[in-house]
Amino acid sequence: xxxxxxxxxxxxxxxxxxxxxxxxxxxxxxxxxxxxxxxxxxxxxxxxxxxxxxxxxxxxxxxxxxxxxxxxxxxxxxxxxxxxxxxxxxxxxxxxxxxxxxxxxxxxxxxxxxxxxxxxxxxxxxxxxxxxxxxxxxxxxxxxxxxxxxxxxxxxxxxxxxxxxxxxxxxxxxxxxxxxxxxxxxxxxxxxxxxxxxxxxxxxxxxxxxxxxxxxxxxxxxxxxxxxxxxxxxxxxxxxxxxxxxxxxxxxxxxxxxxxxxxxxxxxxxxxxxxxxxxxxxxxxxxxxxxxxxxxxxxxxxxxxxxxxxxxxxxxxxxxxxxxxxxxxxxxxxxxxxxxxxxxxxxxxxxxxxxxxxxxxxxxxxxxxxxxxxxxxxxxxxxxxxxxxxxxxxxxxxxxxxxxxxxxxxxxxxxxxxxxxxxxxxxxxxxxxxxxxxxxxxxxxxxxxxxxxxxxxxxxxxxxxxxxxxxxxxxxxxxxxxxxxxxxxxxxxxxxxxxxxxxxxxxxxxxxxxxxxxxxxxxxxxxxxxxxxxxxxxxxxxxxxxxxxxxxxxxxxxxxxxxxxxxxxxxxxxxxxxxxxxxxxxxxxxxxxxxxxxxx
Numbered sequence: 136x137x138x139x140x141x142x143x144x145x146x147x148x149x150x151x152x153x154x155x156x157x158x159x160x161x162x163x164x165x166x167x168x169x170x171x172x173x174x175x176x177x178x179x180x181x182x183x184x185x186x187x188x189x190x191x192x193x194x195x196x197x198x199x200x201x202x203x204x205x206x207x208x209x210x211x212x213x214x215x216x217x218x219x220x221x222x223x224x225x226x227x228x229x230x231x232x233x234x235x236x237x238x239x240x241x242x243x244x245x246x247x248x249x250x251x252x253x254x255x256x257x258x259x260x261x262x263x264x265x266x267x268x269x270x271x272x273x274x275x276x277x278x279x280x281x282x283x284x285x286x287x288x289x290x291x292x293x294x295x296x297x298x299x300x301x302x303x304x305x306x307x308x309x310x311x312x313x314x315x316x317x318x319x320x321x322x323x324x325x326x327x328x329x330x331x332x333x334x335x336x337x338x339x340x341x342x343x344x345x346x347x348x349x350x351x352x353x354x355x356x357x358x359x360x361x362x363x364x365x366x367x368x369x370x371x372x373x374x375x376x377x378x379x380x381x382x383x384x385x386x387x388x389x390x391x392x393x394x395x396x397x398x399x400x401x402x403x404x405x406x407x408x409x410x411x412x413x414x415x416x417x418x419x420x421x422x423x424x425x426x427x428x429x430x431x432x433x434x435x436x437x438x439x440x441x442x443x444x445x446x447x448x449x450x451x452x453x454x455x456x457x458x459x460x461x462x463x464x465x466x467x468x469x470x471x472x473x474x475x476x477x478x479x480x481x482x483x484x485x486x487x488x489x490x491x492x493x494x495x496x497x498x499x500x501x502x503x504x505x506x507x508x509x510x511x512x513x514x515x516x517x518x519x520x521x522x523x524x525x526x527x528x529x530x531x532x533x534x535x536x537x538x539x540x541x542x543x544x545x546x547x548x549x550x551x552x553x554x555x556x557x558x559x560x561x562x563x564x565x566x567x568x569x570x571x572x573x574x575x576x577x578x579x580x581x582x583x584x585x586x587x588x589x590x591x592x593x594x595x596x597x598x599x600x601x602x603x604x605x606x607x608x609x610x611x612x613x614x615x616x617x618x619x620x621x622x623x624x625x626x627x628x629x630x631x632x633x634x635x636x637x638x639x640x641x642x643x644x645x646x647x648x649x650x651x652x653x654x655x656x657x658x659x660x661x662x663x664x665x666x667x668x669x670x671x672x673x674x675x676x677x678x679x680x681x682x683x684x685x686x687x688x689x690x691x692x693x694x695x696x697x698x699x700x701x702x703x704x705x706x707x708x709x710x711x712x713x714x715x716x717x718x719x720x721x722x723x724x725x726x727x728x729x730x731x732x733x734x735x
Contacts, residue, residue, distance in 0.1 A: 153407025154190035194421025199243035286321035322581035342367025349394035361402035372411030462714030512546035527556025583622025630656035
C-alpha cells in the first residue's frame with residue numbers, strides 16, 4: 136500500500152487502525168502525571184518520535200501529531216511558542232511516517248477552552264485561535280485533520296468550511312467525547328451528533344473518542360445506522376485508578392481488542408484508542424483485524440425500541456393548547472422552608488378559578504427553595520392539576536439534569552419549562568458556584584433527545600422562555616427559532632408591559648410554529664413597580680403604569696390599580712397569544728383569581 140492512495144480511497148476497502156494515547160506513553164516514559172506532552176516536541180523530540188514509532192510498529196496506519204493541547208490558552212504560551220510546537224509536532228510525525236512509507240499523518244486538534252458562565256455566543260477570539268492552529272498545519276502541508284474530544288459542533292462547521300476553502304481535498308474527521316449514556320459534556324446525544332454531522336458537507340467523517348471505554352461506547356452506538364458514513368471509534372482502555380496520586384490505566388489489551396471487534400461490527404471504519412491505550416492495545420487490535428473475516432458490504436441493525444411500562448398520561452395542558460383553547464398557567468414560587476400548605480392551598484384556589492396548569496420556579500433569584508420537580512409532583516398528586524416545573528442549568532450537571540427529568544417522568548409530570556436560570560449574586564460567588572454545564576438550548580436538545588430515545592411513547596411537552604423586553608427583539612426571535620429547532624413546543628414570555636410587543640406576538644402567531652402564553656405580572660404598589668423595573672432583569676415597566684400608584688394609597692387601592700393594569704395588558708395581547716401566563720406577586724393567588732374573573 137502506498138501513501139499515493141488518498142485516505143478516502145483507502146477507507147473504501149480497508150479498516151484504518153490509528154495510534155493510541157500519546158499522553159499515556161509520555162507519562163509512563165517520563166514518570167510525570169501530566170498528559171500535556173506538547174512542549175516535548177521542542178524539549179524532547181526523540182521521545183515523541185519514539186512514541187510515534189512504537190505505535191507504527193504495533194500496526195497503526197494513521198498517527199496523530201502531538202498537538203492536541205497546542206493552543207495559547209491551554210498551554211498559556213504566546214503564539215510564537217505555540218507555532219513552534221505545532222510545526223515541530225507535525226515534522227516529527229511526518230518523519231516517522233516517511234520512514235514507514237505507508238502511514239498517514241493527521242493534524243490533531245483538541246478543543247480550545249471557552250470561558251464564561253452560560254456562554255452561548257461564538258466568540259471571535261476562540262474562532263481566531265482555531266484559524267491560527269489550522270493555518271499552521273496547512274502551511275506544514277497537512278491534508279488530514281482530526282478534531283477530537285469535542286462536546287458539540289460549536290466552531291467545527293465554520294472551521295471545517297475554512298479548511299476546505301484553503302484545500303478542498305482535505306479530509307476532516309470530527310470526534311466527540313461521550314459518557315456511558317451517550318451524551319457529551321454539553322448534553323448532546325450521539326444520535327444528535329450523527330444527524331448534525333451528516334448535514335455538514337465540509338465534514339468527511341465523524342466519530343467518538345475518549346470519555347469511556349470500548350464496552351460503554353459499543354453500548355451507545357450498537358443500534359446506530361452507519362451505512363454510508365465514515366465513522367471512527369477511539370475509546371479509552373477503561374477507567375483509570377489513582378495510584379500514588381497518579382492516574383494509572385489497567386493494562387488490558389486482550390479485553391480492549393475483544394470489545395473493539397464488537398465495535399467493528401457496527402460498521403465503524405476507523406478504529407484506535409484514546410486515554411490509557413498503548414502500543415500493546417493497538418498491536419492486539421491490529422492482529423485481530425488481520426485474521427477476522429470481512430464484514431458484509433451493508434449491515435443494518437434495527438434500532439432498539441424502548442418500551443414504556445405504564446399507561447400514557449393525559450396531558451390536559453398540551454391537549455388544550457393543541458386544540459386551540461385559550462389556556463391559563465400560573466407561576467408559584469416554591470417555599471424556602473418546609474411548609475407547603477400555602478402553595479397547595481393557592482394551587483387549589485387557582486384550579487377552582489379555571490387555571491389549566493401551575494408552573495413551579497426552580498430556586499428563583501438563585502435562592503434555595505423546595506426543588507421544583509418535587510414541589511410540582513406534590514401539587515399534581517394532591518391538587519390534581521397539570522404542573523410545569525422549571526428546569527434550569529445553573530445548579531445541576533448533566534448527570535443530575537438527566538436524573539431529575541427521569542424522576543419527573545416517573546412522577547407523572549409531562550410538562551417541562553427549560554431555562555438557563557438566574558445568576559448567583561456576585562457577593563455569594565466565592566461560596567456558591569454555578570454549574571452551567573449546558574445552556575437552555577443545549578438542555579432543550581438533551582430533553583428532546585430523551586423524548587425520542589426514552590420517552591417516545593409519551594414524551595415531555597417542552598417549553599422555553601421568551602423575553603420581549605429586550606432592546607433587540609429580532610435577536611430574541613432568532614433565539615426563539617433556535618429553541619423551536621431544539622424541541623420547544625410552547626413559550627412563556629417574560630411579563631409584558633409595552634404595547635409595541637404586540638407586533639412581535641402577532642408575527643409569532645401568524646407563523647403558527649409554536650404556542651405562546653403572554654406573561655402577566657401585576658405590580659401591587661409604587662415601590663413594587665419601581666423595584667420590578669430597576670431590580671429584576673428582563674423587566675421594563677412604562678412610566679405611565681408606575682405613575683398610577685402613589686405612596687398614600689390604601690392596600691385595596693393599590694391592589695385595584697394592579698388588577699386594572701393587568702386587565703389592560705390582557706386586552707391588548709389576547710388576540711395574538713394562545714394563553715396567559717400569570718406570575719403571582721408575593722404568592723398572592725387571590726389577585727390572580729380576581730383578574731381571571733374580570734378579564735378572562
